Amino acid sequence: MKLSGGVEWAVHCCVVLSQAEGPVPTQRLAEFHGISRTYLAKHLQQLSRAGLVTSTEGRVGGYLLTRPGDEITVLDVVQAIEGREPAFRCTEIRQNGPLPASPQVCQRPCGVNRVMQLAEQAWRESLRAVTIADLAAGVLQDAGPQTFDRVREWLAT
Amino acid sequence: MKLSGGVEWAVHCCVVLSQAEGPVPTQRLAEFHGISRTYLAKHLQQLSRAGLVTSTEGRVGGYLLTRPGDEITVLDVVQAIEGREPAFRCTEIRQNGPLPASPQVCQRPCGVNRVMQLAEQAWRESLRAVTIADLAAGVLQDAGPQTFDRVREWLAT
DNA sequence: AATTCGTGGATGACAAGTATCCGCGTTAGT
DNA sequence: ACTAACGCGGATACTTGTCATCCACGAATT
Ligand code: SF4
Ligand code: SF4
Numbered sequence: 001m002k003l004s005g006g007v008e009w010a011v012h013c014c015v016v017l018s019q020a021e022g023p024v025p026t027q028r029l030a031e032f033h034g035i036s037r038t039y040l041a042k043h044l045q046q047l048s049r050a051g052l053v054t055s056t057e058g059r060v061g062g063y064l065l066t067r068p069g070d071e072i073t074v075l076d077v078v079q080a081i082e083g084r085e086p087a088f089r090c091t092e093i094r095q096n097g098p099l100p101a102s103p104q105v106c107q108r109p110c111g112v113n114r115v116m117q118l119a120e121q122a123w124r125e126s127l128r129a130v131t132i133a134d135l136a137a138g139v140l141q142d143a144g145p146q147t148f149d150r151v152r153e154w155l156a157t
Numbered sequence: 158m159k160l161s162g163g164v165e166w167a168v169h170c171c172v173v174l175s176q177a178e179g180p181v182p183t184q185r186l187a188e189f190h191g192i193s194r195t196y197l198a199k200h201l202q203q204l205s206r207a208g209l210v211t212s213t214e215g216r217v218g219g220y221l222l223t224r225p226g227d228e229i230t231v232l233d234v235v236q237a238i239e240g241r242e243p244a245f246r247c248t249e250i251r252q253n254g255p256l257p258a259s260p261q262v263c264q265r266p267c268g269v270n271r272v273m274q275l276a277e278q279a280w281r282e283s284l285r286a287v288t289i290a291d292l293a294a295g296v297l298q299d300a301g302p303q304t305f306d307r308v309r310e311w312l313a314t
Numbered sequence: 315a316a317t318t319c320g321t322g323g324a325t326g327a328c329a330a331g332t333a334t335c336c337g338c339g340t341t342a343g344t
Numbered sequence: 345a346c347t348a349a350c351g352c353g354g355a356t357a358c359t360t361g362t363c364a365t366c367c368a369c370g371a372a373t374t
Pocket of ligand 1: 109
């Protein structure tokens with residue numbers, strides 16, 4: 001079980017975008033984080049499709065958050081990148097073999113499946129409890145109060 | 158993010174083993190679930206290495222649970238198959254780019270990482286709360302009280 | 315018209331998961 | 345002693361998913 005590496009990129013980008021004053025192009029975002037521009041573009045498009053971000057095309061275009069940072073949860077970002085498919089996918093092996101479960105028993109998910117989905121639910125709730133704004137506040141806490149001033153300054157270059 | 162399909166197999170096997178009277182060979186377990194014998198063998202070996210299961214070699218050998226079903230959690234099984242690596246792995250991109258985080262700031266994990274690990278923790282706790290015995294009880298509930306009698310009967314064939 | 319930018323498709327490199335096979339050592343029955 | 349049933353580990357191959365790049369296109373600014 002492994003999360004896509006793009007999740008890390010996307011979260012960081014959202015934090016930066018939450019502090020930006022205008023549209024930020026992919027080029028800038030990639031440069032800032034020292035990562036691949038072309039590949040990051042793919043992830044930003046996923047954020048766009050998920051409705052977390054709007055894009056303005058053409059020159060001086062780029063990406064903007066559609067909502068303020070405190071209305072975007074980490075879960076939103078993770079699901080935009082990872083998709084909404086559950087990590088545990090049952091293949092219904094209980095229907096195989098010499099003692100298959102009867103069709104009516106299989107109407108509803110079994111205990112195994114329930115436990116797994118419940119655990120993923122707990123995971124999602126935990127991610128839902130934190131917003132991009134919370135993370136931005138954490139950065140300020142860790143790296144100093146003028147951090148985002150410097151970021152904005154560099155972005156304006 | 159996807160869990161190995163072997164998790165489903167392993168959990169089912171543990172439930173069966175918790176109801177078995179003697180060592181159950183891979184052949185039987187695979188047949189019972191209608192799955193690949195050779196591949197299941199790999200997963201059972203992982204359970205063995207994790208200490209959830211003991212193997213007796215030679216004829217009339219097979220696998221036995223090392224502890225009663227109520228002392229084996231679903232988390233134990235999942236981790237035996239999936240490993241204990243966290244799903245979110247930070248690549249420290251904050252150290253890249255024109256405004257890298259200072260080394261002393263990077264001493265401890267950032268907010269992003271903390272949130273992710275916390276969520277995984279919640280996931281694990283949720284899985285830890287359920288035991289193989291709980292699942293076995295669920296099967297009894299869903300499929301009828303004599304279900305395991307039939308299983309034992311078939312196993313003895 | 316030239317430049318900057320997002321979009322989507324095609325493509326390839328690489329890692330991980332899935333699955334099979336074989337040779338080996340072990341054990342119980344004959 | 346011999347054989348059959350079993351677990352163990354390595355080697356191998358197939359499939360899928362992740363990671364990454366490139367390009368042609370349309371849109372907007374200068
Ligand atoms: S018993 Fe549960 S985990 Fe097993 S095959 Fe059925 S739904 Fe899937
Ligand atoms: S800020 Fe957090 S998520 Fe980002 S690179 Fe550092 S540890 Fe990883």
